Amino acid sequence: MMQLDDYRIPGHNMIVKGNLELRTEDIAGETSGTDSIEKGIKPKILRISLTIPFKSPKDLTGLIKVAETQNEAGERKIYTIVHRTATTAGIRQVRFFDHFNWNDNDTLMQWEISFALQEYLSNPERAENRTTGLVSAVDISQHSQILESAENYFI
Numbered sequence: 217m218m219q220l221d222d223y224r225i226p227g228h229n230m231i232v233k234g235n236l237e238l239r240t241e242d243i244a245g246e247t248s249g250t251d252s253i254e255k256g257i258k259p260k261i262l263r264i265s266l267t268i269p270f271k272s273p274k275d276l277t278g279l280i281k282v283a284e285t286q287n288e289a290g291e292r293k294i295y296t297i298v299h300r301t302a303t304t305a306g307i308r309q310v311r312f313f314d315h316f317n318w319n320d321n322d323t324l325m326q327w328e329i330s331f332a333l334q335e336y337l338s339n340p341e342r343a344e345n346r347t348t349g350l351v352s353a354v355d356i357s358q359h360s361q362i363l364e365s366a367e368n369y370f371i
Contacts, residue, residue, distance in 0.1 A: 218264070218302075220295035220310070223282050226275035227266035227329065232301045235261040259335040260307055261314075262299075267326045276318060276327055283312045283331060294336045309336040 218225040218232070239255035268275045285293040292311045302310070313334035318327045 217299070219298040220282065223278075223295075225264075225266070226272065226279060227268045230264065230266040232299065233263045234301060234305050235263065236305075237261075260305055261335070262297075262302060262305075262307065262310065262333045263330070264333065265328070265330040267321075267324070267328055269326045271325075276329070279329065280316065280318075283316045295333075297333065307335045310334060311336050 218230065237258040239258055241253045241255055268279075287293055294309050294311050297307060297310045302308075310333035313332045316329075316331040318329045321328050
């Protein structure tokens with residue numbers, strides 16, 4: 217079972233796959249070296265596939281509406297996710313990402329649905345924001361001290 221806020225994702229045969237991108241850039245050039253630069257850890261992505269029987273069209277309609285939901289600023293809505301794979305990976309909040317696909321399967325009388333959810337405010341991003349905040353606070357404090365010293369110098 218997967219839940220986004222108060223909405224329980226409908227369907228059967230749910231498969232959830234996780235993806236973590238550890239981005240690097242090769243700096244070895246034309247040599248055979250293995251040097252690279254760390255480019256950071258990108259937000260985790262959950263790729264979900266499931267089926268909804270043709271006899272439950274409201275389930276597909278509801279899921280599409282949840283994927284299309286936007287906040288007041290016109291941005292995709294951010295959901296709190298409840299699912300064992302998300303919890304295990306440390307994912308707390310997500311938003312729909314990339315494509316939302318559905319296909320008819322007349323043989324099995326069902327829709328085959330696939331979509332992706334991207335982590336919102338990942339742990340590396342939170343840590344980076346905290347670090348940036350600390351650096352800014354330190355810079356402001358040092359700047360204030362320099363101004364005070366300059367004012368005392370001219371008095």
